[in-house]
Amino acid sequence: MLTRELINELKAIASNFIPAKDLDDLTQIVFEQLLTMNSEKLQSLIDKGDIHRYFNRMCKLNYYSKNSRYYYTYNKEYEHVSYRTQAYEKRITDNVYINSDSELIDNILQELYWYDRELFRLYVLGDDENDSYSYTTLAKKTGISRISIYYTIRNVKKYIKHRLNELRDDI
Numbered sequence: 001m002l003t004r005e006l007i008n009e010l011k012a013i014a015s016n017f018i019p020a021k022d023l024d025d026l027t028q029i030v031f032e033q034l035l036t037m038n039s040e041k042l043q044s045l046i047d048k049g050d051i052h053r054y055f056n057r058m059c060k061l062n063y064y065s066k067n068s069r070y071y072y073t074y075n076k077e078y079e080h081v082s083y084r085t086q087a088y089e090k091r092i093t094d095n096v097y098i099n100s101d102s103e104l105i106d107n108i109l110q111e112l113y114w115y116d117r118e119l120f121r122l123y124v125l126g127d128d129e130n131d132s133y134s135y136t137t138l139a140k141k142t143g144i145s146r147i148s149i150y151y152t153i154r155n156v157k158k159y160i161k162h163r164l165n166e167l168r169d170d171i
Contacts, residue, residue: 010055029070030058108163120156
C-alpha cells in the first residue's frame with residue numbers, strides 16, 4: 001500500500017504547487033481520502049504508476065475547490081451573526097418579545113410544512129439518540145433522496161433568514 005517512501009514522494013510533488021503553509025493540512029486530508037477509498041483501486045493505482053497523477057489531481061481539487069473538505073475545514077470563514085439590537089433588548093426587557101433566538105426560530109419553524117420542519121430539525125439537532133446527520137446519512141435513514149434533502153434544508157435556511165430579517169425590521 002502506501003509506504004513511507006511513497007508518502008514522502010507524493011508530498012514532495014504537492015510541494016511544487018501548494019504553498020508551504022497549506023501543504024501539511026492539505027496532504028493530510030488527501031491521504032485520508034486515499035486510505036478510505038477501495039483498497040483494490042488504490043493498489044491498482046500504485047501498481048500502474050498512476051498514483052502520482054491521481055494524488056496531484058486530488059490535491060489540486062481539494063486546494064482550489066470551494067466545496068472540498070479541505071476548504072471547509074481550514075479556509076472557510078464562518079460568520080457569527082447576532083440578531084440582538086438595542087430595540088430587541090428593549091423589547092425583551094418589556095416582556096413583549098420572545099426571550100431567545102432559539103424560541104424565535106422554533107416559532108418560525110412552526111410556520112413551515114411538517115416535512116420541511118422535521119427534516120431541518122433532524123439535520124440540525126439530530127434524533128432522540130443524539131445522532132447527528134449529514135445529507136448522506138439522513139438520506140439513508142429516511143429513504144429520501146440526498147438532493148431532495150439538500151434543497152429542502154437550503155430552502156428552510158433561506159426562509160428562516162428571510163423571516164428573521166422581517167422580524168428584525170419590525171423591531
